[in-house]
Amino acid sequence: MGPATTHPRPPRPPALVPWWRRWFVRTPAPTAPPLQRITADLRRLETEAERLMSDETVVARGQRLMAVRLAYDLALLDACEAVGAPPPTGRVPLTSGDRLLTTVELTRAGLVW
Template sequence: MESLRTSLSQLAGRFRRRPVVVADPFETLRLQTRLGHLATEIRRVESAPRIYARAHRLMAIEAAYDALLDEACRLAGVPETADAKRGEDKRWFEEQELASRGWSW
């Protein structure tokens, strides 16, 4: 009888829904605000005709933006794409995934 109860308990555990982790709304807002700030900074550096060390600044800003995108994707539950190399394609994919989940910046 005890083994039947244990088996039923294990079977019920397989079908039980796992609790959904709800992200802290203030953390989400902080990430969206920071992403918006960095996106604006990228556009400013790209469009400015004369900026000292432009390429270096742009690479640093894009690295910070990419790191925030990764953090936002983890928070939003976007599946990780381990095979994608960091660059324009991965950045575009992550931005689209976040936008499809209602994120904006």
């Protein structure tokens, strides 16, 4: 026979942990930003992109617009991860088609911004 394998024991629910050990139990830190922050970022970046497109007096408008679109694309990827929607197949920066399809998938998943 091979060596015995030990399986890690699943963590106990907090109610079953003795009171004196509760101080030592750590909750896992979140790995992604909260969904409310992601949707606020999407709204803000969308508004900023519209402002840049309409204002002809902005210096280096093209570079600023590229930066805003890149940030918007990254926020879309965070949103896909947060709601479990399929991420776009292309790389960042996304094409306008990938951006549209990702927006449709997020809307289908119930996300509104």
